[in-house]
Amino acid sequence: METSQRIARSQPLATTAMHGRVDAMKARGEEVIDFSIAISHFQAPESVLQAVRDGLKQPSLPYTTVGGDAGIRARLAAKVSSENGIAASASEIIVTNGAKQALYQALYVMADPGDAVIIFKPHWPAYVTTCKLLGLEPVLVDLPATVSAEFLDSLPPAKILIVNNPHNPTGGVLRADEIERIAAWLKRTGTRAIVDESYEKLIFEGVHTSLAARPDWQQIGIVSIYSASQSYAMMGWRAGFAVAPSNIVTAMETLQGPITAAAPMLIQLALASAFESGEPMAMLHEYRQRRDMVLDMVHGLPWMTMRCPASGPYLWGDVSALTMDTKQFAEELLNQYAVALMPGDALGAPGFIRIGYISDDIATLRRGVEAIIRYGNARYRAR
Structure with a gap:
């Protein structure tokens, strides 16, 4: 066939x-x-395992709304507010079956076939593969040792910039001044951003700064992606979420609905518990x-x-x-x-x-x- x-x-x-x-x-x-x-x-952390045990004792584990249980989304909004400095409401959170699903859905709803997406290399392979699946045009650019204003101004026009911070595979962590330059460039050019922060908890040196930790993140158009896989040793759990402007979350829900619907409630409980378990x-x-x-x-x-x-x-x-x-x-x-x-x-x-x-x-x-x-x-x- x-x-x-x-x-x-x-x-x-x-x-x-x-x-x-x-x-x-x-x-x-x-x-x-x-x-x-x-x-x-x-x-996985003991608090995650306990959350699963408690969840299994509930009378039922129901379907939730596509974007996630309201209580879980509120807990995740509190996490990014207190830890990442991102002022987000529960309506700006979508729970997904891992970071890959969040990436796919964000690219799907933010760009149309033929649109250019800037990807710094070396890169996580899923960025390029997902763009090609969706008919987008990945534009590969060497990631410099320092992200300067001159470097950003040299970038070609694009609909979306993908930022991976902390970076896979080099292990680099963008400094706060580099994050500010990227935000200024996004505002100046009208480019939107997808920021993969899946390794935010695995930092040995330096300080992690979220690109969306600014009052105008919704207007700039920033989607931030998080995963419990590496940060909390939960690779097989497929537990992730994204923070995005509410209209983008709604669009991602429209796409997620006929594909997987909501992530399993048991996994949602584990996800929230992981991000509340500390460093x-x-x-x-x-x-x-x-x-x-x-x-x-x-x-x-x-x-x-x-x-x-x-x-x-x-x-x-x-x-x-x-x-x-x-x-x-x-x-x-x-x-x-x-x-x-x-x-x-x-x-x-x-x-x-x-x-x-x-x-x-x-x-x-x-x-x-x-x-x-x-x-x-x-x-x-x-x-």
Whole structure:
């Protein structure tokens, strides 16, 4: 049976495709170390687990309105008001089945086919893939070390700017002055913004500032996306939400209604409890130790440079001294050493590799990094 032309023109998301390959290998009984995505070895916070237990004791878990239960939306509005400085009401919150759904729906209702969307690279692959699915035109621009007014003024006209802060994969965190410049540019050009703040809780150095933390965020047209997946070790829960002007939320509900309707009430309870559970300090402490261990292991390699990320569950390595074809790097590493990682080509940056360092135990992390080093050293000597 033939498929539609539009899906025939589409490609699977690179990150999920690699993870799917790893799962298939494991299902066949093969031992694989998976650094291709970040899956925390931590459990969700106890308050989240308790919220689920309590939810299961309720007489029923009903359908809610598409955008989410009114009480849950109010709790999430209180979260972004107190923690992010975003003055939002419950009507400006929509609960979604993870951040990807929020991204898809925001792009769908904010732009029409053919509209340009600026995406900084390296980038999370879903930004580009989602734009292409919707017939939008992704415009890839190298993310500079500092977002200056001159850089912003050099950007081409676009309907939407996607901002990822904290940034996947580099781990960069935008400074408050950079956020102000972006807001001024948005106002000056009339460009709207989608801001992915999924890693807001995973910051080692610096301070996270929300672009929408300003009184005129609705007039500028800013949609902010949040996820419990990484911040609270809830990858499989598919729990996320977006903050947007009320007319955008209404439009996103119109789209979400016939697709998934509301997120499950049990997940909504878990989501609100996660964001009320405080800072994940124990998790951050261990992540920092893991990050520093890997940085120590790769320090001084002649073929890789890896900077210390200020945030996030990933390490971003420059292997351009060895190869610009990181797809081949990733394939050979998987085939020869049973270690999976994400090639930079998939994130718009050939010559780089992304390592998710938060899965499994420390011994497995060390063993996987040692395999990467052995593989790279062998290729470097054979040049």
